Amino acid sequence: MxxxxxxxxxxxxxxxxxxxxxxxxxxxxxxxxxxxxxxxxxxxxxxxxxxxxxxxxxxxxxxxxxxxxxxxxxxxxxxxxxxWDAGFEFSxxxxxxxxxxxxxxxxxxxxGQGGRSGRGSRGYQMRGEDRHAKVFIDLADAYQGATRAITLQVPQVDAQGRVVSREHTLSVRIPKGVKEGQHIRLTGQGSPGIGGGPAGDLFLEIHFTPDSQYRVEGRDVHQRVPVTPWEAALGASIETPTPSGPVKLKVPAGSQTGRRLRLKGRGIPGPAPGDLYVELEVVLPPADTDRARQLYSTMADELAFNPRQRRGG
The missing domain is CATH 1.10.287.110 (DnaJ domain)
Incomplete structure (x- = not known):
């Protein structure tokens, strides 16, 4: 294209x-x-x-x-x-x-239908048009609820007939438990009515700010948590941050990178709250000192471990 x-x-x-x-x-x-x-x-x-x-x-x-x-x-x-269209108001x-x-x-x-900027809605003679905008919030706001100042770009025609942008800043209450794609309706914040009619509404389509640590699916949240080789091999109880605050997490002995642990009900709140899925990532300490290199050499000599060798072969 x-x-x-x-x-x-x-x-x-x-x-x-x-x-x-x-x-x-x-x-x-x-x-x-x-x-x-x-x-x-x-x-x-x-x-x-x-x-x-x-x-x-x-x-x-x-x-x-x-x-x-x-x-x-x-x-x-x-x-x-x-x-590409986030942060703009559209009719x-x-x-x-x-x-x-x-x-x-x-x-x-x-x-098209998926874009925000469509044709003005028909059928209203007195009431103002509804308007729509895509906005981003932090995942933590969906867990706790929050009030945020959100600034949108709104087009207007100046005295010379040119399209210019003005900022429209709103104080928006983010309800606890809001999901990605859900709309928040702001009554009377759309286009003005005609002939004294009521203004339309503004609908904010909620999306979460991209975060490399979290992935959201409905109300379920997936999170990557780094662990040390000894925590993964021997098992450990660790504390890790989550969108709802720090939690104690039990790492089973013998864990490998990619192992998933389910924390029931720790996803986005709601009548049926989602779950938090923790994916472990084993992170090796750097061999950047003589002592560290010596320890790695000792492991190589004494463990006789070859991850490329098939078990039983």
Whole structure:
């Protein structure tokens, strides 16, 4: 899949106003509309023009696209970076699959049902639109609950008709037991109503900040815990940090890297709390002193251990 430069497709600059984008679209549509155009590949060009207009004429999509476009150029191999749209507010729920048939895979991957920046929701005449945003929290907040200040990027059109970004900072209560993908609803924090109608709501889609120590599956949490060779070989009682606080952990004798220990109910809290799965990782001390090298040499001589030799063979 190739990256599409929508500004290039419409022949406008990245600072083009909404009116300039509209004029450029109309000019190109008169030239390439399949009903009137004799240009080769007019239908394909018209599809690209419609797609560019759908993004650049929508402040929500344009703001997020502009940030993404800083890292790519037209025609470059492209896959949407994970969570490329996090931290932006968007209206509506996204394009349905049936609506995407006339657009490219590039557009569908960014702004389809899985994308945050969809088409404005229909059916409301007085109530403001609901808005959506993907946000990240620490795993510990799901265990304990917390109140956090979360700042989102919101598009707005300035006096010159250009799309600019403003920050929208909210104090958000993170409920204890919230799961990845769950939505927190902030009543009245969406778009303003029309004609005095009530404002829409803001829905925050919760994701956990990536952490190399933890992996989350539903309410279950997987954690890697380093142990020494003697703790693994002889067994030990160790203390290790977890998202819910430090715990005493019994390491069975003869443990190897990859052994999993289940701590029931130590996962994300809830009516049926998840479990915490501890995966042991045996870590060797460095042979960076004469004494350490001597000890390793003694082990090599006295243990006569070859991990590559099959047992019984």
């Amino acid at each position: 190739e990256f599409k430069d929508y500004y290039q497709l419409l022949g406008v600059t990245k600072t083009a106003t909404a009116e300039e984008i509209k004029k450029a679209y109309r000019k190109l549509a008169r030239k390439f509309h399949p009903d009137v155009s004799k240009e080769p590949e007019a239908a394909q060009r018209m599809q690209e023009i419609n797609e560019a207009k759908a993004v650049l004429s929508d402040p929500d999509k344009r703001l997020a696209y502009d940030q993404l476009a800083q890292q790519y150029r037209s025609g470059q191999d492209f896959q949407p970076p994970p969570d 509506g729920r996204g394009f349905e699959e049936a609506d995407l048939g006339e657009f490219s895979d590039f557009f569908a991957n960014l702004f």
